[in-house]
Amino acid sequence: MTRRQRDVVVVTGASSGIGRATARRFARQGAQLVICARSDAALQTVAKECRDLGGQVLVVPADVSDESAMVGLADAAVAAFGRIDVWVGNAGVFAYGTFEQLPSDVFRQVIETNLMGQIHGARAVLPHFRRQGAGSLVLVGSLYSRASSPTISPYVTSKYATLGFAESLRQELRGSGIRVHLVLPASIDTPIYQHAANFTGRLVRPLPPVSSAGRVARAIARAPGRRRFVTFVGRTQKAALLVHDFAPGLHGSAARWLMKHVELHGRAPSASTGNVFESTGSAGQVSGGWRAIGLRLLLAAAGAAVLLRRLSR
Numbered sequence: 001m002t003r004r005q006r007d008v009v010v011v012t013g014a015s016s017g018i019g020r021a022t023a024r025r026f027a028r029q030g031a032q033l034v035i036c037a038r039s040d041a042a043l044q045t046v047a048k049e050c051r052d053l054g055g056q057v058l059v060v061p062a063d064v065s066d067e068s069a070m071v072g073l074a075d076a077a078v079a080a081f082g083r084i085d086v087w088v089g090n091a092g093v094f095a096y097g098t099f100e101q102l103p104s105d106v107f108r109q110v111i112e113t114n115l116m117g118q119i120h121g122a123r124a125v126l127p128h129f130r131r132q133g134a135g136s137l138v139l140v141g142s143l144y145s146r147a148s149s150p151t152i153s154p155y156v157t158s159k160y161a162t163l164g165f166a167e168s169l170r171q172e173l174r175g176s177g178i179r180v181h182l183v184l185p186a187s188i189d190t191p192i193y194q195h196a197a198n199f200t201g202r203l204v205r206p207l208p209p210v211s212s213a214g215r216v217a218r219a220i221a222r223a224p225g226r227r228r229f230v231t232f233v234g235r236t237q238k239a240a241l242l243v244h245d246f247a248p249g250l251h252g253s254a255a256r257w258l259m260k261h262v263e264l265h266g267r268a269p270s271a272s273t274g275n276v277f278e279s280t281g282s283a284g285q286v287s288g289g290w291r292a293i294g295l296r297l298l299l300a301a302a303g304a305a306v307l308l309r310r311l312s313r
């Protein structure tokens, strides 16, 4: 067994999507896993999956926005397995609506989960990493850590701030043996869009093309062995960063158009706070079923482009 195979790995937001794919990936490597989310029932399903794949698993239901719960999570991991090698800060929630549509408590809770959850996690695990003289903190941000979009301002705010926090912490920890890594996924096929709060009056879907959660899990699992600070997942959308940095006006117009005409569609029956305040409680899936839809949207866009060219001749 190699050193990585015996690693003790904590994964927050492990009951669904990227976190669930990450837990499974580490389980296949024989890791000693500590999995966290708010729903115990959903975590038990993931724990069984991971044990079947060869991992040892401790389930700790906890809310990442509760600082003392994160200290409890780190302490439980050390009590069970003696140390922590990798902490994956992954739990996150999404909320759609303009700044004026979104209730203030929804805005605040997105920040509490996506940003303060990462900060509480870092504060809880660092004393253990210091004692060990080593450890890897892998934080999941987003392409929205580097470029914005309208109608998701709390999410963008939380993800930009996560990048700032990670950069600053990394600078402080240089030479300590503790590494900080940031994984920035673009659109990923997970149930986060079904789980999202939505005050727009319209249905939501991810901006295509969407990548699989497995690709993000691979980037997360590889991060501790690498010197690289930032890893992007989703090459096509990463290219949009060039537009954001060098033609911000054009990026702003494109982001607005895409949100209005692609990401939002149809009519939503009613406003919803989704899983922002409470877990849906069900065992989530890794996939949100968006890849086929993304492909159909791309094909439709290509077809429309061909038709427009023909008509303009």
Ligand SMILES: NC(=O)c1ccc[n+]([C@@H]2O[C@H](COP(=O)([O-])OP(=O)(O)OC[C@H]3O[C@@H](n4cnc5c(N)ncnc54)[C@H](OP(=O)(O)O)[C@@H]3O)[C@@H](O)[C@H]2O)c1
Pocket: 012, 013, 014, 015, 016, 017, 018, 019, 036, 037, 038, 039, 042, 062, 063, 064, 065, 090, 091, 092, 093, 113, 140, 141, 142, 143, 184, 185, 186, 187, 188, 189, 190, 191, 192, 193, 195, 206, 275, 278, 279, 280, 281, 284
């Ligand atoms: N999917 C994408 O397109 C995409 C793109 C870029 C970045 N990301 C980031 O990737 C991460 C994972 O997202 P995902 O797409 O896998 O979403 P997901 O399928 O909705 O899973 C979210 C996970 O976080 C947990 N969670 C939510 N709030 C929590 C809280 N307060 N305390 C503890 N656990 C909590 C959920 O379980 P409970 O509800 O049971 O707690 C669930 O396990 C997030 O940080 C997200 O921002 C996603």
